[in-house]
Amino acid sequence: MAPFSPLLSARSITKAYAGTPVLKGVDLVIAPGEIHALMGENGAGKSTLIKILAGVTAPDSAEIAVDGRPVSIENTKAAYRLGLRFIHQEFNVVPTLSVAENIFMGRLYPRRAGLFVDWSALNAAAAKALTRLGIDHIDPRLSLGQLSLGDQMLVRISAALLDDARLYVMDEPTAALTREESERLFRVLREIRASGRSVLYVSHRLDEIMALCDRATVLRDGRAIDSGRMAEITHDDLVAMMIGRKVEEAYPPARSNPRAEIVLSVSDLAASGIGPIDLEIAAGEILGIAGLSGAGQAELVKTIFGDMRPTAGSMTLLGAPYRPGSPAAAWARGVAYVPRERRAQGLVMRRPVFENITLAHLHRQSLGGVWLTPGRERAFARNTGQTMRLKSAGPGQPVFELSGGNQQKVVLGRAVAGAPKLLILEEPTRGVDIGARFDIYSILRDLAAQGTAILLVSSDLPELLGMSDRIAILRDGRLDAPIPAAGLGEDDLINLCYGRSAGRKTT
Numbered sequence: 258m259a260p261f262s263p264l265l266s267a268r269s270i271t272k273a274y275a276g277t278p279v280l281k282g283v284d285l286v287i288a289p290g291e292i293h294a295l296m297g298e299n300g301a302g303k304s305t306l307i308k309i310l311a312g313v314t315a316p317d318s319a320e321i322a323v324d325g326r327p328v329s330i331e332n333t334k335a336a337y338r339l340g341l342r343f344i345h346q347e348f349n350v351v352p353t354l355s356v357a358e359n360i361f362m363g364r365l366y367p368r369r370a371g372l373f374v375d376w377s378a379l380n381a382a383a384a385k386a387l388t389r390l391g392i393d394h395i396d397p398r399l400s401l402g403q404l405s406l407g408d409q410m411l412v413r414i415s416a417a418l419l420d421d422a423r424l425y426v427m428d429e430p431t432a433a434l435t436r437e438e439s440e441r442l443f444r445v446l447r448e449i450r451a452s453g454r455s456v457l458y459v460s461h462r463l464d465e466i467m468a469l470c471d472r473a474t475v476l477r478d479g480r481a482i483d484s485g486r487m488a489e490i491t492h493d494d495l496v497a498m499m500i501g502r503k504v505e506e507a508y509p510p511a512r513s514n515p516r517a518e519i520v521l522s523v524s525d526l527a528a529s530g531i532g533p534i535d536l537e538i539a540a541g542e543i544l545g546i547a548g549l550s551g552a553g554q555a556e557l558v559k560t561i562f563g564d565m566r567p568t569a570g571s572m573t574l575l576g577a578p579y580r581p582g583s584p585a586a587a588w589a590r591g592v593a594y595v596p597r598e599r600r601a602q603g604l605v606m607r608r609p610v611f612e613n614i615t616l617a618h619l620h621r622q623s624l625g626g627v628w629l630t631p632g633r634e635r636a637f638a639r640n641t642g643q644t645m646r647l648k649s650a651g652p653g654q655p656v657f658e659l660s661g662g663n664q665q666k667v668v669l670g671r672a673v674a675g676a677p678k679l680l681i682l683e684e685p686t687r688g689v690d691i692g693a694r695f696d697i698y699s700i701l702r703d704l705a706a707q708g709t710a711i712l713l714v715s716s717d718l719p720e721l722l723g724m725s726d727r728i729a730i731l732r733d734g735r736l737d738a739p740i741p742a743a744g745l746g747e748d749d750l751i752n753l754c755y756g757r758s759a760g761r762k763t764t
């Protein structure tokens with residue numbers, strides 16, 4: 258094969274923040290008609306490199322060429338004119354505008370008599386853009402903020418695909434998508450490749466990358482490693498390139514030993530969209546909840562955490578009646594929650610890391626008449642950061658400056674720092690790199706061993722199987738009786754989620 262002439266070549270890219278280098282001379286070369294993965298641990302610099310290509314962040318130095326012609330990408334308009342389209346990790350949408358307005362943002366709206374915006378034409382065009390991804394359940398007239406995180410992502414992807422471009426850059430597009438939605442996206446990405454255009458793709462899901470991508474560029478310690486052809490390397494090779502060591506086990510060995518003491522007991526619980534539900538979690542137990550998307554996971558979690566009113570039934574916490582009127586009330590009873598939408602529900606982005614971690618623990622921290630000094634507050638945050646292997650400049654760094662996966666670690670760190678009685682986790686390792694996952698799983702196992710009851714809601718089947726003592730299936734708002742996780746496989750879980758019995762193969 259003749260060497261390709263690259264669609265995009267970015268060479269010797271360097272970037273430092275406040276004197277700390279992130280990229281130390283990185284090369285990234287993308288061929289026409291390929292899906293190219295950009296990989297690396299949390300904080301490796303993937304989003305930074307992408308923002309440089311997008312004209313959002315200025316590099317300290319860079320040599321970029323498109324179709325062999327040197328270019329300088331000074332702003333987002335320049336990137337757009339070069340035929341580059343971006344779906345950033347952080348949202349670039351306006352939640353108060355409608356779906357249709359978000360899709361056509363920055364473009365000419367259809368107008369009547371050249372004057373008034375033709376809203377029905379705009380909505381119809383938006384519906385057509387969504388159809389490309391096989392989406393017909395999203396009303397283009399709704400304001401974007403009303404949609405789930407996954408649906409918002411589908412809208413952003415539709416907008417990026419609206420007009421023909423050379424290169425589509427997607428920073429963790431599937432982090433908020435269900436399996437089915439991801440599959441639809443992959444079909445579109447393969448079409449793009451078949452038409453000779455290219456995709457730069459970021460994900461922490463290695464199976465996804467191995468199935469979809471032709472090559473990878475791996476960032477580590479500020480430098481780039483070219484993976485070569487994906488077809489010629491293994492999963493373990495990729496992990497070694499990313500973190501420089503082998504990961505022996507994906508899950509720490511189970512050693513939680515559920516005790517007799519019941520931490521949470523739920524009976525005949527009903528709320529909007531769910532119920533009646535019965536459920537018991539023992540001290541030291543990790544109970545997994547599996548289900549197809551929208552089976553009632555969000556409602557169940559919100560009801561237990563006091564964010565949604567039950568319409569019937571009762572709950573007890575450690576034997577005492579439990580009916581929290583608000584998340585704060587639940588927290589005060591020793592119930593901690595890691596939400597799936599960390600930006601919306603989890604973090605105060607402009608505030609420093611230490612405040613985000615300690616804010617929720619101020620009460621406990623200042624008990625016993627000891628004044629909470631800023632020094633103690635920072636020390637507490639520093640300890641939590643170390644346990645989570647947080648990559649930040651220090652406890653004083655504002656959270657928005659952290660990489661996406663490190664923001665997730667702040668939310669997790671805050672929840673586990675208080676040694677809660679009950680810990681509710683929703684998609685806890687979404688966006689977290691493969692090395693840090695193991696650490697987080699170990700922390701969860703430690704907590705369980707100390708008696709914390711953990712409710713793990715996840716769409717990541719290996720995670721559910723690897724971490725849970727028992728798993729209960731949520732289907733159409735009803736919860737089946739939990740079954741022991743040992744001996745179950747992914748196929749069994751999928752069958753159970755669809756309402757078929759485990760172990761029976763469908764043809």
Ligand SMILES: Nc1ncnc2c1ncn2[C@@H]1O[C@H](COP(=O)(O)OP(=O)(O)OP(=O)(O)O)[C@@H](O)[C@H]1O
Pocket residue numbers: 274275279297298299300301302303304305306346648649650657658659660661662663688
């Ligand atoms: N505006 C900023 N100010 C200071 N430091 C920053 C800023 N933006 C990013 N950084 C730092 O640059 C490093 C790389 O961050 P980046 O977001 O590129 O990582 P990433 O590879 O995308 O990680 P993730 O997988 O977690 O999304 C991190 O250490 C981060 O804290």
Ligand SMILES: [Mg+2]
Pocket residue numbers: 303304305346428660661662
């Ligand atoms: Mg990132």
